[in-house]
Amino acid sequence: MTKEIQDILSLAISQPAMSDQLELAKQDLVQVPDCLDFNLQRFTYVKPLPVEDVAMVMYEPAKSGKAAAIELRYCVAGTTYCTNPACNDQLCAEGKKQEQCGTEKVSTVDMVTLRFKPSFIQGLQKGNTSNTISLFEATGKKKAFVKTIQPCTKSKLVLEQMVHHTYEGVLKNIFLQSRALDLLLYSSDQFIQNDTEERYGCRFLTQMEDRAKITKARDILLEQLDSPITIRELAKRVAMNECYLKKGFKAVYGTTIYDYFQKERMEKARGLLYEKGLSVSEVAIMMGYSCISHFSTAFKKHTGLKPCELLFR
Structure with missing residues (x-):
């Protein structure tokens, strides 16, 4: 495992040694031109693991003529029902019941990383007349940072869609870009407001x-x-x-x-x-x-x- 995965797993799994039980079941690397790099890694495990959903916001401010850079990392618990990638936590894509879906459901840990290209972030900021031009510079401090947050419920639904979609080619790029923008919006809301109730809609x-x-x-x-x-x-x-x-x-x-x-x-x-x-x-x-x-x-x-x-x- 890369250091990036180990870092977020240490936050998601309270007992780090248990992460050795994970087996890579799926990997998807996609470069959406002039927008972002998308990396999905789905791990399966047999024995129960106490997985807590975690997100990391990594920010590099604009400097030396370069635009700000933003990276979002997510580690969320999931479920797969069969080998059909479209089958998700809700039901089988083919309308089958669990016992007809090919295999028993398997618990998973989904790692999703979104690296937005600096030129794309710069394009989003064009025409912004505010003194705080960066999405994540709510405090006015233009410093690099890594912040850990819990994915809001809206983000988790988007992540499930990104893991279980069936698009290919250009449509896949369009889909990933649109969902990535949703995650960028929800993450910026969480970071700026930093309010637990806003994250979940219900404090409990x-x-x-x-x-x-x-x-x-x-x-x-x-x-x-x-x-x-x-x-x-x-x-x-x-x-x-x-x-x-x-x-x-x-x-x-x-x-x-x-x-x-x-x-x-x-x-x-x-x-x-x-x-x-x-x-x-x-x-x-x-x-x-x-x-x-x-x-x-x-x-x-x-x-x-x-x-x-x-x-x-």
């Missing part, structure tokens, strides 16, 4: 145990898309206060529990109708609807089409 989500409960709630929803569950029952199953569960879920996934459930539910229904060729009544029953008209209304609200219209496409 700074605790790994509470974030794990939100993830567990999401997993439960995805496991039973055909059997709606009340928020009260969901809260009981993850051992969390209902109010905290609703606030935390929206902070992490950007939507309410109900809207998230309905979106995933209708996406599954779309696949059953369009790809499997099942009838509207069959899909309605499989999705837990006793009334076909109620299913049709929900489906149209999400897709803009009636279920029967999708069958003829």
